[in-house]
Structure formats: C-alpha cells, structure tokens
Amino acid sequence: MTDLVKSAPLAFPPISLEKRKTPGKRELTKQNNREAILNAARAVFTDLGYGATSVRDIIRKTGLASGTFYNYFKSKEEVFEALMDEGMRRIRPRLRAERIRSRTFEDFIRNAYHTYFDYLASDRHTFQVMRRNPNTVRVRMDSPEIIAGFEEIREYIVEDIRNGALPELDAEYLMAALVGIAMEIGDRMLARPEMDAEQASAFATALVLGGLHALPHTKAEK
Numbered sequence: 001m002t003d004l005v006k007s008a009p010l011a012f013p014p015i016s017l018e019k020r021k022t023p024g025k026r027e028l029t030k031q032n033n034r035e036a037i038l039n040a041a042r043a044v045f046t047d048l049g050y051g052a053t054s055v056r057d058i059i060r061k062t063g064l065a066s067g068t069f070y071n072y073f074k075s076k077e078e079v080f081e082a083l084m085d086e087g088m089r090r091i092r093p094r095l096r097a098e099r100i101r102s103r104t105f106e107d108f109i110r111n112a113y114h115t116y117f118d119y120l121a122s123d124r125h126t127f128q129v130m131r132r133n134p135n136t137v138r139v140r141m142d143s144p145e146i147i148a149g150f151e152e153i154r155e156y157i158v159e160d161i162r163n164g165a166l167p168e169l170d171a172e173y174l175m176a177a178l179v180g181i182a183m184e185i186g187d188r189m190l191a192r193p194e195m196d197a198e199q200a201s202a203f204a205t206a207l208v209l210g211g212l213h214a215l216p217h218t219k220a221e222k
Contacts, residue, residue, distance in 0.1 A: 034072050036062045038086065041079040045129050050080060083129060085145035091119050092149050099156060105165045106209055108156070113182060113204045117197040120186050150179060181207060 040061035044053050055076050059069050073079045094115050102108035154175040160166040181204050189200045206214040 033064060033068055036064060037069060037072055037079065038082060041076070042083060042129055045080065045083070050076075081143040085143045087123070088143075088145040088149045090123070091116065092145075092152065094119065095149075095152075105160050109178070109208055110201070110205045113208075114197070114201040116182050117186060117189060117200040117204075120190060121195045121197040150175060153178065178208065 037058065041053075041058045044057045044061050048057065053076055055069065058076065058079060059066055062069070073082070095112055098111035098115050099108055102111050154171050157166065157171040157174055161168060161171060185200050185204050189195050189197070203215065206216065
C-alpha cells in the first residue's frame with residue numbers, strides 16, 4: 001500500500017456552518033421521549049442481549065406508555081439501528097476533523113484508525129452494546145447514518161484519486177477494506193480484558209500501508 005500512496009496533499013471537503021434553532025417545548029418533549037427510549041434500549045440490550053430483548057422489556061425500562069414507544073419506533077430492530085446511527089453521528093465529525101488536519105493519505109489512515117479505536121475504547125455506552133451484541137452489530141450495517149458514513153469515506157478516496165494522492169483504483173473496494181479492517185479489529189479489541197486502542201490502531205495502520213511484512217511481530221501462539 002505504501003508504494004501506491006503519493007505525497008500530494010489531500011483534497012479537503014468544504015465545511016458547512018449552519019445555525020441551529022432553539023427547539024420549542026413540544027419538540028423538547030419529543031427529543032426527551034426518544035432519548036429515554038434509546039437509553040432504556042441501550043441498557044436492556046446490554047443486560048439481556050439483542051436476541052433475548054423484547055419491545056416490552058424496553059418499554060418497561062422507560063416508564064413510558066406503549067403507545068409512546070410506537071410513536072418513535074416500530075420495533076426493537078429500529079431501536080437498535082438508531083443506537084448504531086447515534087454512534088456513527090458521534091464518530092463522523094471526529095473523522096472529518098482528522099481528514100482536515102491530515103496532509104497525506106497515509107496521515108489520514110493513521111489518524112482515522114486511531115480516532116475510531118480510541119472512540120470504541122472510551123465511549124462506555126457504545127462499548128457495552130457492541131461487546132454484548134457483536135454479531136448483531138455486524139449484520140445491522142445498513143442504517144442511513146452508517147451508509148452515509150461509508151459513502152463519506154469512499155468520497156474521500158475518490159477525491160484523493162482525482163488530485164493524485166492515490167493512483168487509479170477501485171474506491172469502493174478500498175473503502176470496504178478499510179472499514180472491514182476497522183470493524184473486525186475493533187470487535188477483537190472489545191473482547192479483550194484490556195483494550196489497547198494504540199495497539200489496535202498501529203496494527204491496522206501497518207497492515208493497510210505496509211502489508212503483512214510491516215506488521216509488528218509477537219510471540220507465536222501455542
């Protein structure tokens with residue numbers, strides 16, 4: 001991978017500055033109800049696991065009426081997807097910031113992996129849900145926010161191809177490879193007794209940029 005990366009600077013996407021309106025009382029109530037459902041679902045998914053959790057379990061945890069729940073979500077599947085989207089909304093701005101401060105594609109890969117693994121290790125709520133439900137997280141990767149996040153990474157790659165930072169290659173395949181490495185290593189990191197974001201980041205970065213021969217050596221497993 002190192003031979004493919006050139007030293008041309010990255011193309012930076014424009015930064016959009018939008019003014020936020022102060023929500024009214026009705027809107028605040030909606031936001032609070034939705035947040036109560038998500039918080040309850042996060043706790044129940046962590047305690048019982050996705051498979052054993054029912055909508056009734058989530059409603060019981062919120063203290064809200066059944067009808068209130070169905071005003072926001074149709075099923076536990078939608079709630080779980082909303083939790084995954086919530087996590088992606090937290091990580092995407094951080095990845096954009098790393099994109100802006102990175103001068104080369106190599107810098108971006110290194111900084112992005114470090115940001116992602118540090119987020120997994122430090123965000124207690126995301127960590128609890130993902131560690132308890134790793135297989136469910138794997139199969140529910142088609143939510144709007146997650147798809148948008150993947151597309152954003154693909155667009156970064158396309159921009160770098162256009163400006164000469166990368167050679168002509170399949171941007172979609174490269175995006176899938178980068179994301180796949182992050183997801184799989186992240187799963188293994190979360191399953192370890194002691195999570196080491198630095199180690200996970202260094203391994204993923206070395207694999208992408210240098211290949212197998214660049215990976216740090218460890219003692220052979222018996």
